Amino acid sequence: MDPRLNIVEERLKGIKRLIAVSGGKGGIGKSSIASALTLILSKSGFKVGLLDLDFWGPSTHIILGIDDIFPKEEKGIIPPEIYGIKFMSIIYYVGDEPFPLRGVDISNATIELLAITQWGSLDFLIIDMPPGMGDATLDIIRLMKKAEFLIVTTQSKVTLETVKKILRMLKELEISILGIIENMKITDFSSVKDQLKVFAVPFLGEIDFDKNLESSIGNTDKLLKTDFAQNLRKIVLNSPVSLCIRSVNS
Ligand SMILES: Nc1ncnc2c1ncn2[C@@H]1O[C@H](COP(=O)(O)OP(=O)(O)OP(=O)(O)O)[C@@H](O)[C@H]1O
Ligand SMILES: [Mg+2]
16 A cells, blocks of 8 residues: 555644535636635635645636745645645646646645645645546545535536536545535526536535636735625625535534
């Protein structure tokens, strides 16, 4: 057995909730939601971390405007802290260079990253996942037994078909699913909620398409004021089906 796996377990011990933000397709707002969710939880007084596991397209550092802080080495790696968030990204290892990896290398890099990162005690660790259900997702399922999936979708038929596959797979594997968020909603007559009802997974809410979101990228104050972030805040803090806050406080 890989001895690093025990270390990973040890490193994650102090984390109450692990939430992997995932979704079938690219460009549907996973990183935006993961970043804003972490900020919102931090502003609400929770101890939070953000882990960017998108090996090919890490982007949470861009969304949050993080560019001049770096992890420290001390019996492992201590994630730098900014806006009250402990931040760790594959970007610290690859920089802005293209970083093509095959399956086994992705697994190794993921195990390595989890084995060396010292999160300490956290209420939430939010993980920004790459698109699809590839190696990184299977690794998270294998390495983070406590992980719960927050699934992002849009009303696009193409996205929905992939999301249905993901939900089916997670259900088959008996992985915990926190809920579904519909992002970039543009018409009122979308039936995403109805279409996904059959999976019996909480539908947490909708976030409208926000044409002002793009201009807030890199500026957290602006980001938190967008309709996008306000929508998300309502989902996270007010939604009766939002498990986030209740179970950490209890
Ligand atoms: N509700 C929204 N309204 C308008 N634009 C949005 C919304 N959500 C996300 N976006 C924009 O869509 C683009 C893609 O978002 P993001 O990078 O978060 O998606 P992603 O699912 O993480 O993509 P990838 O799969 O490539 O990692 C970004 O430019 C972001 O600003
Ligand atoms: Mg992304």
